Amino acid sequence: MKYILTFLFLTTPLVAVAKVILNCESTRYDISTPYTVKWGKGWVPKKHKHVISQNKASYYFGDRLIQEGKLISDNNDKIKIRYRFIHKSQTYTDINFLYFKKKKKFSVDWSLPGGYATPGDVWGTCVEESNYSKADKKADVQNDKSNTMLSEKINYAEDKCKDLGFQKGTVKFGDCVLKLME
Numbered sequence: 001m002k003y004i005l006t007f008l009f010l011t012t013p014l015v016a017v018a019k020v021i022l023n024c025e026s027t028r029y030d031i032s033t034p035y036t037v038k039w040g041k042g043w044v045p046k047k048h049k050h051v052i053s054q055n056k057a058s059y060y061f062g063d064r065l066i067q068e069g070k071l072i073s074d075n076n077d078k079i080k081i082r083y084r085f086i087h088k089s090q091t092y093t094d095i096n097f098l099y100f101k102k103k104k105k106f107s108v109d110w111s112l113p114g115g116y117a118t119p120g121d122v123w124g125t126c127v128e129e130s131n132y133s134k135a136d137k138k139a140d141v142q143n144d145k146s147n148t149m150l151s152e153k154i155n156y157a158e159d160k161c162k163d164l165g166f167q168k169g170t171v172k173f174g175d176c177v178l179k180l181m182e
Contacts, residue, residue, distance in 0.1 A: 019053040019130065020079075022099060024106055026124040035119040043095060044108050044122045050081060050097065057081040059095075069097075077101060099126055157181050 025047055031040040049060040057069040059081075069083035079099040086092050094111035108122040154177065161176035162168065 019051065021129040022050040022052070022079075022106075022126040023129065024048050024050065024124055024126040026122050028123040030120045030123070032118065032120040034117065040119065040122055043093075043110070050099075050126075052079065052081070057083070057097075059083050059097075067095075069095075101128070104128065153181055 026041075026044055029037045029040045029044075031037050045061050047062070049062075051058040051060065052071055052074070055071045057071050058065055059067045059069055067083045067085060069081045072080040072082055074080075078101060079097075081097040081099075083095040083097065084092050085095070091113050096109050096111060097106060098108075099106045104125055104127070106124050106126050110119045112118070157177040157180035158168070158173075160180055161173055164176065166173040166176045
């Protein structure tokens with residue numbers, strides 16, 4: 001079992017995680033009564049920033065961190081983030097941030113528990129940045145080369161072990177492959 005786990009560890013590709021920064025500007029506040037646009041701007045100001053890394057997001061007004069959030073989804077079309085603010089008067093307020101990648105636009109709405117009226121939503125645009133540096137790209141190329149070489153070495157060892165009569169999927173086959181890779 002130890003050899004199989006070692007083998008799996010050695011053959012698992014390395015993946016770099018890029019950080020995405022969304023610099024956003026609110027352009028339309030569709031706020032419903034009894035709430036006001038001023039109330040909406042208190043939650044989502046004219047300019048704000050979202051820093052996304054792995055499954056986390058950070059919400060900034062200028063350089064001031066306002067709230068940590070959870071990355072709900074990130075696919076080719078959109079990024080969805082939920083920021084949960086805990087209050088004394090009610091259990092929480094969720095800000096649901098949705099960024100449409102192709103149109104470079106966002107929408108924000110609120111979830112309020114306890115029968116509170118829905119405040120409406122805010123729309124705007126974002127400029128997307130990535131801190132995926134040249135060094136990260138170079139490391140990925142090196143990892144790809146290293147993984148390719150390792151894969152070729154494993155394939156060679158597996159073929160040799162088959163030629164020696166070991167059956168793939170057995171412990172003896174795994175031992176053989178590991179021995180030949182040393």
